[in-house]
Amino acid sequence: MWRMFVDRRFLVTGATGFIGATLTRRLVREGAEVHVLVRASSDLWRLEGMLDSIQLHQVDLRDADRLRDAVAQIKPTIIYHCAAFGGYPDQTDAELMLETNLRGTLNLLRALTDHPYECLVNTGSSSEYGLKTAPMREDDRLEPVSFYGVTKVSATLACQATARATGRPIVTLRPFSPFGPYEEPTRLIPTVIMSCLLEKDPELTSGDQVRDFIFVEDVVDCFLRLAETRLPPGEIINVGGGRQHTVREVVERIIALCGASVSPKWGTIPKRPHEATTWVADISKAKTLLHWQPSTNLDEGLQKTIAWFKEHMSLYASA
Numbered sequence: 001m002w003r004m005f006v007d008r009r010f011l012v013t014g015a016t017g018f019i020g021a022t023l024t025r026r027l028v029r030e031g032a033e034v035h036v037l038v039r040a041s042s043d044l045w046r047l048e049g050m051l052d053s054i055q056l057h058q059v060d061l062r063d064a065d066r067l068r069d070a071v072a073q074i075k076p077t078i079i080y081h082c083a084a085f086g087g088y089p090d091q092t093d094a095e096l097m098l099e100t101n102l103r104g105t106l107n108l109l110r111a112l113t114d115h116p117y118e119c120l121v122n123t124g125s126s127s128e129y130g131l132k133t134a135p136m137r138e139d140d141r142l143e144p145v146s147f148y149g150v151t152k153v154s155a156t157l158a159c160q161a162t163a164r165a166t167g168r169p170i171v172t173l174r175p176f177s178p179f180g181p182y183e184e185p186t187r188l189i190p191t192v193i194m195s196c197l198l199e200k201d202p203e204l205t206s207g208d209q210v211r212d213f214i215f216v217e218d219v220v221d222c223f224l225r226l227a228e229t230r231l232p233p234g235e236i237i238n239v240g241g242g243r244q245h246t247v248r249e250v251v252e253r254i255i256a257l258c259g260a261s262v263s264p265k266w267g268t269i270p271k272r273p274h275e276a277t278t279w280v281a282d283i284s285k286a287k288t289l290l291h292w293q294p295s296t297n298l299d300e301g302l303q304k305t306i307a308w309f310k311e312h313m314s315l316y317a318s319a
Contacts, residue, residue, distance in 0.1 A: 005032040011076035012036045014083030021046035028053045035074045061104030071111040078227045079120040086148030101151035119227045122159040124174040125152040135282040138236040145274040163233035176240030176281045180216035181308040185316045196260035203268040207248030212240040212280040215301030218294040225290040240281025
């Protein structure tokens, strides 16, 4: 067990989401004391099988009073703030994005005001950068092209301003395009894997979009290193693979690794607006400050994800 798991209490917001659940599962495997905040309407399917190993607290981040009471009860040592809304195409409610991503973050910061803790990791997003023509650096100008990106920028700046004003150990991790077990079924990689396993031709966009894909367990490794590394208050760190791939390239790799005979229906789904020709993280800061770099290449991550889906397709039966 890492030293960081001894005599520490971990609090995870957004633990029912893809990254939050993967992080929670890792913490449980390491024997940590884990507390998670869930809403009354939260679907706990990603947490099945470990509910007896974590402590659930039914709290909506938008409820400042209840959140303050929960934090006072838990007294967390390490806080991983993963809760967010608006990252998926069907999540279009701008008011809910604002309330969840910004108001929820502000409520969490305020709830922790009088509580000592070792680290608060805010989960940002590559959507904060907007359209760039070179690998994205943490000090780039932030020019989001979606309202989701606007609210994530606002939350990151609120965390950074609070950290600098108070000296509190608050840092932000900006994931690029994580993939792996338990990912949302409507996302590219799960959609194509399930199509291959069911021998159905996947309907896709033109496939020329680019993404910096990173295996989710590598993202979790970076979360854990952040909690063990003392960084300047308000620091921001990219976490990505450091290499971009086209959607077409990834789809072709999945089909080959599955040994499937499906034929992608390219261009049957419209592309999202404002697609970039460059979408890749500059991860030099993570390498320098955290001594971290991805340990799983694209093919290895896809192979692990495909193997997991073969064993867990029933979880996506209603998808």
